[in-house]
Amino acid sequence: MALQLYQVVSTQSIFVLCKPKQHLPQTLKHHRRQQLSIQCVSKTEVSQPDSRMVYQPTIWSDVFIKLLDASISINYERVNELEQKVRSLLNPDSENGSLSVLQVLENIDDIERLGLGYRFQNDIIRALSIIADRNIVKIGEKEDSVYEASLKFRLLRKHGYNVSQDFVRRFKDSRGDFMGVLKTDLKGLINLYEASYLAFEGERDLHEAKLFATQYLPNFKGREYGAHELINHALELPLYRRMLRLEARWYIDAYGKREDANILMLELAALDFNMVQSQLKTELQELSKWWKNIGLASKLSFVRDRLMECFFWTVGMVFEPQYYSCRVGLTKVGALITVIDDIYDVYGSLNELKIFTDAVKRWDITAIEHMPEYLQVGYRALFNTVTELCFNTPIALPILAKEWGDLLEAFYVEAKWTHNKYIPTLEDYMNNAWRSVSGVVILSHGYFLINKEMKKDTIESFEKYHELLKWSSTIFRLCNDLGTSPDEIKQGKTANAISCYMHANRVCEEVAREYIKDLIDEAWRKMIKAQxxxxxxxxxxxxxxxxxxxxxxxxxxxxxxxxxxxxARAKDRVVSVIIEPVKIRKKEHL
Incomplete structure (x- = not known):
């Protein structure tokens, strides 16, 4: 029979609580691998976990989704007209003479932040290629301000150019400190801050730039109109780490408040956002029918019903209209992962999970005969859905089946840790956890869904993305652990990055969380290098x-x-991206 959810960890828990929060020592930010001297007090009692896990029901019913209004009235001639006018803002040719390099960089940045980058992808690539090839406009040369140099560096590296961090040194004095004038340059400082988050591992100058900008940006709050919102937005999460559609929605509003806003660009951004959103609603309605027909949420009452959240994830990964089939397929994959994760986490016995894991690793539909009914439901949905997704690309099926087998093997390892009340080392945990978080399975499906022309070299080229998959999944895992660890500790789940570090180093949760945040920063630097x-x-x-x-x-x-x-915050994110259109503010043309 099914295993009772989560055994009591111990009456003498290794987990500890910090004393009332004080200012953390600065060494925490600079020397994360050193032992940190924050006093902690032991927590000797762990609350009894419930014998049955009950997830909150979905707030997005199939009726609500069915009634969404996906219709939209769009003047496509106006859209085409606006697109041509905005395209003219991306020409840095010297023969034109009307646009400086800085103006083109600013236009690229605005276009991308407004969510329009996919419409002008070739134009942006061409413009950046011209800028990168002009040796007379090297980053950090005397004619560059810190604002222009930082913006140029960020856009070039974001688009895959291996540009140098050396530009930072030009804004330091003879003692190696940043020039005092930068402390009063909001535009320069905020762009230096954003550029610093595209650093590779070991780029010390960019690290120092981040610390400097982070220290002095708060000083501008209240001193300049509109600065408070911009600074809070940047310090909450740097631009390069933000979900593109959420950022587009926020920036359409923020850009519209600027006196120097290009009204044509703003109008196109609002129209485009609503056009994309209309298509997303149609896709969601199609997926809702599939989810209802497959019946996993109704047949398995203990699993999370998270179709909308899975669709939101997929939109965040690939929102461009041309990737409709990829979005639909990835949402199905995400929904399956969520259900199977719950089977391993909250319901299956170890013997049952072993049978399920081995069956998936063999990709054998006949193995269903040896499973209890609830596992048959999950296995049949998995087998049929993945096979259907590979109908047009059968060459991908063996690769995806192997990735699913590896994922469930990682799930099984964690289930054994929980059952045995075992806390692994952080290293052992992460060797398994970067796979158990499911990022590799999601991205593997994404790769084959986005590359419709499947050839032998397409399969072979997938292998070169190993580092990209690893570090993206590592960030996924560590962020997941930061967000879910408080509940998991209460439930008795022994293995997550927070608890593993606390156990090994005998430190409190506050210290462990800061360490994990440093690991996330490190993983980003490695991922950007791989990118x-x-x-x-x-x-x-x-x-x-x-x-x-x-x-x-x-x-x-x-x-x-x-x-x-x-x-409520998660609900607002879904509403702003998928449900509620942008209001079109009609203004006179420039």
């Missing part, structure tokens, strides 16, 4: 998908478990 390396060989949109998975991890888990236990 640039991959971009040198190809412009595969899959690279962006992997980066977007890491961005979604911050979005979902920054303030708690936005997937397992979505709160």
């Amino acid at each position: 640039v390396a991959c971009s040198q060989e190809s412009g595969d949109p899959f690279i962006d998908m992997a980066i977007n998975l890491a961005r979604l991890s911050h979005c979902t888990y920054q303030y708690g478990d936005g997937h397992g236990a979505p709160d």
